[in-house]
Amino acid sequence: MACNARIRAEFEQGEIFLSNVEIEALIQSMTLREKLAQMTQLSAQFLMRSHTGTLTGPERALNLLPQDLRSLGSVLYWHGAEDARALQERHLREDPHRIPLLFAADIIHGYDTIYPIPLAMACSFDPPLMKDACAMAAREGTAAGIHLTFSPMADLSRDARWGRVMESGGEDPVLNAAFAAAAVEGYGGPAGPGPHTIAACVKHFAGYGGAQAGRDYNTVELSRGTLLDQYMPGYRAALDAGAAMVMASFNTIDRVPATANRWLLRDLLREQWGFDGVIITDFNAIEELVAHGVAEDSAQAAELALRAGVDIEMMSTTYLHYGEALVASGRVEMAAIDDAVRRILRLKEKLGLFEDPYRGLAAPRPLPVAPRRACAYKSAVRSMVLLKNDGVLPLRKEAALGLAGPFADTKQVFGEWAAADNSTAVTVLDGLRVAGMAHVTVAAAGALERAEGRIAEIPDQRAECAALADCDVILAAVGEHQNETGEAASRTSLRLSPNQEALIAALSALGKPVVAVVFSGRPLELSPVLEQCAAVVQAWFPGHEAGSALADLLLGREDFTARLAMSFPRSVGQMPLYYGQAATGRPFDEADPQKYVSRYLDCSNRPLFPFGYGLSYAAFAYDGLSVTPAGGGVDVTVTVRNTSDRAGTETVQVYIHDVAASVARPVRELKAFAKVHLAPGQVQQVRLHLPHEAFCFIGQELVPVFEPGLFEIYAGPNAAEGLRATIRLDA
Ligand code: BGC
Numbered sequence: 001m002a003c004n005a006r007i008r009a010e011f012e013q014g015e016i017f018l019s020n021v022e023i024e025a026l027i028q029s030m031t032l033r034e035k036l037a038q039m040t041q042l043s044a045q046f047l048m049r050s051h052t053g054t055l056t057g058p059e060r061a062l063n064l065l066p067q068d069l070r071s072l073g074s075v076l077y078w079h080g081a082e083d084a085r086a087l088q089e090r091h092l093r094e095d096p097h098r099i100p101l102l103f104a105a106d107i108i109h110g111y112d113t114i115y116p117i118p119l120a121m122a123c124s125f126d127p128p129l130m131k132d133a134c135a136m137a138a139r140e141g142t143a144a145g146i147h148l149t150f151s152p153m154a155d156l157s158r159d160a161r162w163g164r165v166m167e168s169g170g171e172d173p174v175l176n177a178a179f180a181a182a183a184v185e186g187y188g189g190p191a192g193p194g195p196h197t198i199a200a201c202v203k204h205f206a207g208y209g210g211a212q213a214g215r216d217y218n219t220v221e222l223s224r225g226t227l228l229d230q231y232m233p234g235y236r237a238a239l240d241a242g243a244a245m246v247m248a249s250f251n252t253i254d255r256v257p258a259t260a261n262r263w264l265l266r267d268l269l270r271e272q273w274g275f276d277g278v279i280i281t282d283f284n285a286i287e288e289l290v291a292h293g294v295a296e297d298s299a300q301a302a303e304l305a306l307r308a309g310v311d312i313e314m315m316s317t318t319y320l321h322y323g324e325a326l327v328a329s330g331r332v333e334m335a336a337i338d339d340a341v342r343r344i345l346r347l348k349e350k351l352g353l354f355e356d357p358y359r360g361l362a363a364p365r366p367l368p369v370a371p372r373r374a375c376a377y378k379s380a381v382r383s384m385v386l387l388k389n390d391g392v393l394p395l396r397k398e399a400a401l402g403l404a405g406p407f408a409d410t411k412q413v414f415g416e417w418a419a420a421d422n423s424t425a426v427t428v429l430d431g432l433r434v435a436g437m438a439h440v441t442v443a444a445a446g447a448l449e450r451a452e453g454r455i456a457e458i459p460d461q462r463a464e465c466a467a468l469a470d471c472d473v474i475l476a477a478v479g480e481h482q483n484e485t486g487e488a489a490s491r492t493s494l495r496l497s498p499n500q501e502a503l504i505a506a507l508s509a510l511g512k513p514v515v516a517v518v519f520s521g522r523p524l525e526l527s528p529v530l531e532q533c534a535a536v537v538q539a540w541f542p543g544h545e546a547g548s549a550l551a552d553l554l555l556g557r558e559d560f561t562a563r564l565a566m567s568f569p570r571s572v573g574q575m576p577l578y579y580g581q582a583a584t585g586r587p588f589d590e591a592d593p594q595k596y597v598s599r600y601l602d603c604s605n606r607p608l609f610p611f612g613y614g615l616s617y618a619a620f621a622y623d624g625l626s627v628t629p630a631g632g633g634v635d636v637t638v639t640v641r642n643t644s645d646r647a648g649t650e651t652v653q654v655y656i657h658d659v660a661a662s663v664a665r666p667v668r669e670l671k672a673f674a675k676v677h678l679a680p681g682q683v684q685q686v687r688l689h690l691p692h693e694a695f696c697f698i699g700q701e702l703v704p705v706f707e708p709g710l711f712e713i714y715a716g717p718n719a720a721e722g723l724r725a726t727i728r729l730d731a
Helices: 003-012 020-029 032-038 058-063 065-071 080-094 120-122 128-141 163-167 172-188 224-240 262-274 289-294 298-308 317-329 333-351 368-382 428-434 463-466 499-507 527-532 547-556
Strands: 040-043 073-077 102-104 197-204 245-248 279-282 385-390 401-404 439-443 450-451 455-456 473-479 514-519 534-538 620-630 633-642 648-658 669-678 683-690 697-698 704-706 709-716 723-729
Touching: 003 683, 020 333, 032 040, 032 065, 032 333, 073 245, 080 102, 102 333, 120 163, 120 172, 128 368, 128 473, 172 224, 172 669, 197 262, 224 279, 224 697, 245 262, 262 298, 262 368, 279 333, 289 298, 298 333, 317 333, 368 450, 401 428, 401 499, 428 439, 428 620, 428 683, 455 499, 455 697, 455 723, 463 499, 473 499, 473 534, 499 514, 499 527, 534 683, 547 633, 620 709, 620 723, 633 648, 633 669, 633 723, 648 683, 669 683, 683 709, 704 709
Parallel strands: 040 073, 073 102, 197 245, 245 279, 401 439, 401 473, 473 514, 514 534
Antiparallel strands: 385 534, 450 455, 620 633, 633 683, 648 669, 648 709, 697 704, 709 723
16 A cells, blocks of 8 residues: 555645554555564664665674565664655655654753753752753754654662663652653653654663662562552653653563563553553563573564563564564464554654654754753753852852863763764863853863773873962862763762872862862762862763853852752662662661661761752751641641842752551652742742642552551651651541
8 A cells, every 4th residue: 555645645635644444454454574574673774775685784684584674663773864864765665555664762861952961850850941951852853853762761760880870860759750751741742743742752661770789781679569659650650741652671570571571561551551652672672581581582582572562672673583473373463463563553643754754854944052052051050969068169250270180171071872962062161261260270181081891090190280289279070981871881889980089189188179070970979079078069961061050050150959869878888779768677776876777887877968968059947847638638838948148949848758557668758849949038938739649659459558647747958857747647
């Protein structure tokens, strides 16, 4: 069926979309092999040339037939609008059904313009900002031919050894869910055919952040109760916001790899949650079922994935190779294949691809740079966290500033998952100069060098520090290499590299106040830095506007408003570290230290900095906490006072603790937050409503329950401080 001609005719008659009936007709007209190709996603490299003749190279090694490539359903890894147009044109010429290709890509924190990494964005505690940044990224992405992004990553992240924490919304279920939803909304929600929106694929379903020992791709062992209670809200929020696709994770859930997990994908996701969008594997994950030891060979792997309900196989070809035999032998039903193809075609239809296969490319229009850079700047300003300030900040513009460290003048400030051109990224030095700091001396600014299998290191530059001896204040821009974050970037040490710690010691020995600015994709172990520096700023990987945002914050032109989305450790031995740990029978009480309680001999239980922590140039005090039943939930009212002589923004956080429940509950759970801007001396009463659902949890029967009884309510600046009140809630 020449689908395109028919669609064009219909389009001219004013019928824009394929109806369900037409999708059925299309499915009926496809051979099984064509359906399996529709269910396969490969690198666009495979399609870079025409597939009318004999195949060579990797295509041949994969044992693909030319017709498989001609009927392929979707691609990833192409570059830019021109490629996308050429690929789609050729595809529409060669595919017998003229079904447009779906172009999928990893837009994780921007496309042409790079925003702070998602973990940093979560520190803004400002989901609408995330929405704006993702909307900008969608505009750029559509112009490059992208239809769908493999984002957001809603994997709850509680172990900083795992490199992928940078892609997450952090350790807290509520904050993580808010950011996952905001990202989906920004990309376009249930993306329609508009030229500026992209569909979202939430990943990695499920529990990938629970990888044991923080080692990427490792086994996950979570009770179902914890999985459902703590880890699922992020994915669920993304789906509720309109995510069109779900990516199964590499890890096991209940010992079964997610890619083959029928309980996870069929019973929970499809049946219970009612998700009728597309399920895709992660990269090569079906083949990997063999290494997982749940399939003897690739054929069995394909069978397991098909039976679990996986619609698209990414970057392997077991469906193409074994799908026909599986259907012929009755091991997989044709109806299951048709269901998968139907979901894929519906997504293409929803995106308007049958109407306009060149969606977003049709009229290349230059996107104005200014609003995108403004959003990147605002995002960077709002995501850098001030961890310590003994008064050295804000800097004086006239001060003689020494600048050292590998991030002093580098454009490598994007972090992983950012392939954009960094030539216009603002370095720290550029930022300070543009902000008007006229006396900056740079020394000991050698780059971080990466080598396979070890942490990136700088040269020993202690001797060079003497050049900064006459400065008034010294800025040490340190951290981890941007490629030490993200996928396949697990660490067992969370310290700065030895030469960077030595550099900080040498700078501190000069006797001048040292301000450390830390660039990283994860919480690092900063005790040694903290001891030797007068101020510490956690900059994360801020993206294009790194230097400009940092300079304005350091000079006090902007306030630090960000708060930590992950706890910072004293020691890597505390991992996994998160504030919302379940209560134990032997809690540690610092005021009354006992031996046989849950504690370490050599380290406090407490984090170095708790979740929610962050300083402002202003200072805030809380009092007058009151909690009253309201509308089935609870109204929490607290008075916040700006006790400083500067205006500032406080992030008011409300936590609960269920004092006695049928299962052990977290010692604290964030339930609401609000950002409040206060003039010097201003006092404001802040009211936050906790709905009835805030007091529900996943019970022993693995469904949400509400159990009447006593609840503690905390309102304060972070997960470790705040005022406390109690309330008894009835059935
Ligand atoms: C990652 C995914 C990513 C995919 C496609 C995989 O290796 O785990 O997060 O979306 O590659 O690039």
